[in-house]
Amino acid sequence: MRGKQLGRQTYALAHPPTAAGWGSVAGKKEGEGPLGPRFDQVATESYFGQRTWERAEREMQRLAVQTALSRAGISAAGLDLLLGGDLTNQCIATGYAARSLGAPFFGLYGACSTMAEGLALAALLLDGGFGAHAAAVASSHFCTAERQYRMPLEYGGQRTPTAQWTATAAGAVVLAAEGSGPCVTHVTVGRIADCGIRDANNMGAAMAPAAYETIRAHLADTGRTPADYDLIVTGDLGQLGSTLVTELFRRDGVELEHYADCGVLLYDLARQDVHCGGSGCGCSAAVLTASLLGDLREGRLRRVLFCGTGALHSPVSLGQGESVPGICHAVALAAAHSER
């Protein structure tokens, strides 16, 4: 039996690959947030024991993958495929982490949607019969991203109210073609949506239309309603972007009852001075691996629609007057094969 295409964007997997292991690594600030106790590792300083922030981010990826592999009961040598990416130019955190792991490697660029993109591709490939174990990894680091995308850190630039805080975090998931436990049942591949936002400090608004379009396509393709999910979670639109998604659905007469956003879940917004919430590839990767997958395994969640959102601009494209293209990939997760 082969996977089935539903509509143009969605695939129902014939043999839903299971999450055999996962790992999460977070920075100090993230460790002080509501998910703090649930991370596998929390850094005590921004360098993670390395001599540059870029090396710190690479090390966080490596640790996240190693933790996931160890929980899955395999070594890096037993991994058939590693898929990953990050926000640094030329994705160097991932490239160098992949070098240290030595697995067959496909590099991705999906901005903050990378975890969902990697998970989607890993699930499709395993379901297609290619390999027994595939891992997806994504990371971000406040210090590598901020100076690259916005201002030198030393400048101490004032943040606007719509700004989000790039998470210092990494998450990795090892999927297995066989096994029991939380599994990937459907994948909805995103198309780019762009409503003309040109403000580098308002990524939530730039990505919200893509999240809306992909969730809508997923529900239409599968014939499901929001009530079929215990949680629909975007990542990472922040407070403003996630409010926009709720409003876009309300216009259609659809109420997103159990809806949350990884950018809002990662921090205590009232206390941690992160403005609209978290962002960065590591944000949704860390929320998935520190919280959602565990909740699925423990039965606190039965079905989750994990919707990674990314903004596919660059400082150069914004400087040239372009708007921000948004994308969102949705991965449907179930607590067990019986729940699909």
Added chain:
Amino acid sequence: MRGKQLGRQTYALAHPPTAAGWGSVAGKKEGEGPLGPRFDQVATESYFGQRTWERAEREMQRLAVQTALSRAGISAAGLDLLLGGDLTNQCIATGYAARSLGAPFFGLYGACSTMAEGLALAALLLDGGFGAHAAAVASSHFCTAERQYRMPLEYGGQRTPTAQWTATAAGAVVLAAEGSGPCVTHVTVGRIADCGIRDANNMGAAMAPAAYETIRAHLADTGRTPADYDLIVTGDLGQLGSTLVTELFRRDGVELEHYADCGVLLYDLARQDVHCGGSGCGCSAAVLTASLLGDLREGRLRRVLFCGTGALHSPVSLGQGESVPGICHAVALAAAHSER
């Protein structure tokens, strides 16, 4: 019947997807090279009618995909999946081209190996039963890459003898799950190889070990010898890197008889002042789509091993004293299903 894993890195496809259409777009200098008459479109100036080089590169991608779609007899609306990438920070040429095409989109970062990575993933996904048509696209532009990776163009920096010339070129292939003609029979997913090269002007030497490792793994996994291929083609190692690959195999007592490199094929090295040859994601993408696929269709080639090579460094990583990690993905192409 499902695809079969051979060794750790290689997959033999059960229903080899066919190249239903392809398109190539090249810059002025590339149009003056040996493949000039075979490109679908050649620019008369570096801006390709746009107001920035980044927009020019995006336009080249769009044109390459549109040409491939039109040859395949489908519209962008009929495309189930677009996979692509480029060298610009945050892959903006691809992100904005994907916005204009509107297809479900997975962004890749494989540096100059991107065309092989996209082709590999497209073939695996189609063979896995996911969708009917998937496209792979990659591009590079001398002017967007050079100022980002090395020097401002206005500076007129002297090039070293081992330097390669970033190609202004784009190539796209539309694969179909069903059909006849040139097809993808095997995929060998690359692992990172790094021999410690720290010179940003010697990418050929940095990537040669990865090409050697992947080709060796492909031959071992499939039980084939170089003689089973009419052509083993790397892209883009240039003159120095491709000589190194030949020497590495010679040490093993293996003679690569029909071996070429896209970086050498794209230009007339004696006449065009490109030092060691071409590079950039667009180099191997353009050679594949302007020359190799046509030669397979016309029967001039029967079996080709297309080995995309990429250097996964960044100016920041080299500035921090890191060496250059290389990767190579190999895609086996046959003139027809009967030749696999």
